[in-house]
Amino acid sequence: MSVIILAIESSCDETSAAIIKDGKVVSNTIATQDVHKEFGGVVPELASRAHQQNIVPVVDKAFKDAGIEKGELSAIAFTRGPGLLGALIVGTSFAKALALGLEIPLIEVNHMQAHILSHFIEDPKPEFPFLCLTVSGGHTQIVLVTDFLKMKVIGETKDDAAGEAFDKSAKLLGLDYPGGPMIDEYAKKGDGNRFKFSKSKVPGYDFSFSGIKTSILYFLRQEIKKDANFIKDNISDLAASIQQTIVEMLIEKIELAANENNISDIAIAGGVSANSGLRAAITDMARKNKWQTYFPALEYCTDNAAMIAMAGHYKYLAEEFVGLDVAPLARMPLI
Numbered sequence: 272m273s274v275i276i277l278a279i280e281s282s283c284d285e286t287s288a289a290i291i292k293d294g295k296v297v298s299n300t301i302a303t304q305d306v307h308k309e310f311g312g313v314v315p316e317l318a319s320r321a322h323q324q325n326i327v328p329v330v331d332k333a334f335k336d337a338g339i340e341k342g343e344l345s346a347i348a349f350t351r352g353p354g355l356l357g358a359l360i361v362g363t364s365f366a367k368a369l370a371l372g373l374e375i376p377l378i379e380v381n382h383m384q385a386h387i388l389s390h391f392i393e394d395p396k397p398e399f400p401f402l403c404l405t406v407s408g409g410h411t412q413i414v415l416v417t418d419f420l421k422m423k424v425i426g427e428t429k430d431d432a433a434g435e436a437f438d439k440s441a442k443l444l445g446l447d448y449p450g451g452p453m454i455d456e457y458a459k460k461g462d463g464n465r466f467k468f469s470k471s472k473v474p475g476y477d478f479s480f481s482g483i484k485t486s487i488l489y490f491l492r493q494e495i496k497k498d499a500n501f502i503k504d505n506i507s508d509l510a511a512s513i514q515q516t517i518v519e520m521l522i523e524k525i526e527l528a529a530n531e532n533n534i535s536d537i538a539i540a541g542g543v544s545a546n547s548g549l550r551a552a553i554t555d556m557a558r559k560n561k562w563q564t565y566f567p568a569l570e571y572c573t574d575n576a577a578m579i580a581m582a583g584h585y586k587y588l589a590e591e592f593v594g595l596d597v598a599p600l601a602r603m604p605l606i
C-alpha cells in the first residue's frame with residue numbers, strides 16, 4: 272500500500288500544505304502573507320490571523336492538485352518549531368484535529384531539519400555525509416548530516432541570522448521587507464568591491480552578523496551628510512558590497528568546516544540559499560576544491576510544506592510519531 276502524507280507548514284509568514292506519495296512530492300501549495308510588507312517585518316499577531324484564514328483553502332488546493340482524497344492519507348506531518356508560537360499553533364492545531372478525525376498518526380517536524388531535507392525532493396541528491404549551510408531569516412547554521420534523520424549543528428550564528436543581515440541592511444537602504452531578494456537584484460548590476468564593511472571575527476565555525484549592520488549604518492550616515500542622494504545614486508554598488516561581505520563571511524566558514532571534517536559534498540538550504548551571489552561563490556569554492564555542491568530549486572529554498580512532507584516521509588518510515596498532546600515549540604533544537 273502507498274504511503275501518503277499531508278504536510279503543513281505555518282512557522283512564519285507562509286501558509287503551506289503539501290502531499291507526498293511514496294517519497295515523491297505530488298503537490299505543494301503556498302499562500303504568502305503580503306500583510307507584513309507595510310510594517311517592514313513579520314508581525315506575529317497578523318501572521319497567526321492570516322494562517323487561520325489561509326489554512327483551509329491551502330490544504331484543499333493541495334488535495335485537489337494531487338488528486339488525492341483525505342481518506343487515502345497514511346499520516347499528517349506538521350512543523351512543530353522553531354518559529355513564531357502563534358503561527359505554529361494554527362498549523363499544529365489543524366494537523367492534530369485532522370489526524371484525530373481521520374484516526375491516523377501524527378508526525379512532528381523540525382523546520383530546520385526540513386530545510387536540509389529539501390535536498391531530497393528532486394535530483395541530484397547529496398550523498399552522506401554532507402555539510403549543509405542552512406541560511407534563513409531566523410537561522411544560520413553549519414550542519415553535519417550523516418543520515419536522513421541524523422544531523423549535528425557544528426557552527427551557528429551568535430546573534431543575527433544571515434537573512435536578518437540582508438533584511439536589516441536592505442532596510443537601511445530604504446528597501447521594502449523582506450529586502451534580501453532586492454539586494455540580490457540590485458547587486459547583479461553593482462560592483463561588490465566598491466565599499467568595504469567590517470566583518471566580525473568569530474572562532475571556529477560560528478558566525479556573527481550584527482556588526483555589519485552597524486558598520487553600514489555609520490558609513491551611510493557619513494556619506495548622506497555629504498550628499499543627500501548618496502543611497503539612491505549608489506544603490507547597486509551598495510547592494511553588491513553588502514552582499515559580497517555577507518557571502519564572504521559564509522564561504523569562509525563553510526570552507527573551513529569542509530576542510531577540517533574532510534567532507535566533499537556541500538549543500539545549502541533556507542531562504543538565503545536563493546541568493547545568486549552565494550550560489551556563485553559556493554560554486555567557485557567547490558570548483559577550486561573539487562567538491563560537489565547541491566542547491567534546492569528556488570521554490571524549495573524559502574518556506575514550503577514540500578520539505579516538511581519530505582521530513583514526514585522519513586519519519587513515517589522510522590515510525591517516529593507523536594501523541595495528540597504535542598504542543599508547538601518556538602525554539603526547537605535540531606536534534
Ligand code: KG4
Nearest residue numbers: 407408409434449451455542543546573574
Ligand atoms: O527560510 P525562509 O523563507 O524563512 C525563514 O525560515 O526565515 O528565509 C527568509 C529569508 C529572508 O531573510 C529573506 O530576505 C531571505 O531569506 N532571502 C534572500 C533571498 N531570497 C530570500 N536573501 C538574499 N537573497 C535572496 N535572493
Ligand code: ZN
Nearest residue numbers: 407541542574
Ligand atoms: Zn525557513
